[in-house]
Amino acid sequence: MVINRAFENIVKKSPFYAYLLLGISFRKDENVKNISIKFTKNGEIVFLYNPSVNKKPIWFVEAIILHELMHIINQHFRIKPRNKREKKIWDLAMDAAINQYIPELDARGVPLNVLIEEGHGVDNEVIFAAPPAFLIDKTAEEYFEWMMKEFEKKGDFDIEALPDSIDDHDFQSEIPVEMIIEITKDKVGKAFNMFGKKLDSGLKQNIDVILQKSTLNWETILRRFSNASIKGDKYMTPLRPNRRYDDQPGWRYEYKSKLAVILDTSASIIEEEMNQFLTEIEKIAKQDSQLILIQVDKSVTMVTEYKSGNWKDLEIYGGGETNLQPAVDLAQSKVGVEGIIIFTDGHVDVPVVKRRVLFVLSSKHNPEFIEDAVRIYGKNSVIILK
Known part of the structure; x- marks a missing residue:
């Protein structure tokens, strides 16, 4: 299957991502869009994938697996948007923060400022959100804040016209978010300590900042x-x-x-x-x-x-x-x-x-x-x- 080959390719290419994938299981679920993340009551991480991904190009499947890993690295499951409008913007902000570090998606990405100006995807094809050229290496929170300000400037704007993300952002969980944070931060920290030096400088700095963020009261x-x-x-x-x-x-x-x-x-x-x-x-x-x-x-x-x-x-x-x-x-x-x-x-x-x-x-x-x-x-x- 394509998803198995994609998994094996990632493991061969990057010891950092290979370590993160250790213990993560893949499970079929026809109700998800491409791939989604689930945290079980035993603290295990499961990638739920739609069987249809096996019909997609292998570069795409590799990219969305990395995309999910980046959600975990960035602890995006910590944020719960207040309403449907903010969720739409937050989804694109997360994707822009992630896709800039995945070459296959970054090369095909549409900058957020272009999406805001045009108000929709290009010919309704799959869209990979990317940062504006003048705002790279920022977090999802920073992109979200920037987009909110841009929409305020534009006044009345149809958020629903914006394209959807390439994956589900529901982040299903059977355990409290505090426990997920501890589990994932420990795993990412160990991977970073062992293999972080081999990462690109932008991604390395991004992960280093994330690991230092306070998650405690x-x-x-x-x-x-x-x-x-x-x-x-x-x-x-x-x-x-x-x-x-x-x-x-x-x-x-x-x-x-x-x-x-x-x-x-x-x-x-x-x-x-x-x-x-x-x-x-x-x-x-x-x-x-x-x-x-x-x-x-x-x-x-x-x-x-x-x-x-x-x-x-x-x-x-x-x-x-x-x-x-x-x-x-x-x-x-x-x-x-x-x-x-x-x-x-x-x-x-x-x-x-x-x-x-x-x-x-x-x-x-x-x-x-x-x-x-x-x-x-x-x-x-x-x-x-x-």
Whole structure:
């Protein structure tokens, strides 16, 4: 069968994709369009394929298998469009983000800007969505945002006139999406560590960024810092006997983590990034941790205790060059600080940190900073904001 030959060809051509295909089974399903992805209750990945694909050219079948693998790599199953209109746009945005890294589809691709201008596919034939020439190497989220803005400019526009994707984007699952993320991210991470160096530079950078993206909430992230040294609220519990009266419940204290949050306020940080940072800092503050907020450009510009809601009256000081080290040194001099979280765009040298550290990079970050930080402090030391 063509699909078997396509599978074998991919395995021979690329050890990276070969590793990803390990454990993925193929199952016939006449209800799907070409190929679709299913996650079973046992955590297995199944590619459902329509038997009709065996009548298609082998290059096409190889390409759509790679297309499905790229959906997994990019974790597109995380996004659930709000309505039918947004789903149509999101489907094309996903395809454009993927197809640019598959030569057979990229060569035959129709740029999104052309599809928007013409409002339909060419002669109703199969369409492979591609990025605009001025907007390559972007994510599906970025293409979606760009398309939404373009449609707003055009005003009244028939979304249904746009062509369909080459595959189903339903992403059937019998397990929670959080579990799928952990399973797929681990698999992609192992493949990338072993064979990532052989990938094209654009695809390699794309996957590297994806693997660094945060998929955890702050409650989970902060556990790594949580020795909980600050005594907080006091409450009664029957699980702790009263030392004076045996028949009375005892007292127990909630302990809070004490964290230093360093905020890069240098001139390279634009308003959009600062808003990203403050949003995340507010989320951290709601986790019942004691936060010491340190603003820094080339030197420390302000130190204050941050509590939930303080963003409303917070003044930002800075606008100069960047040097994170003075803020790190100050944070490490604070008694009881268990960890340091640094918000920056990465256009600066990686500082020397002797305590547990987490770098939170803006979406407009410097990739070289990530490479250095991961090399020095490990892959779990960096989170990239969308």
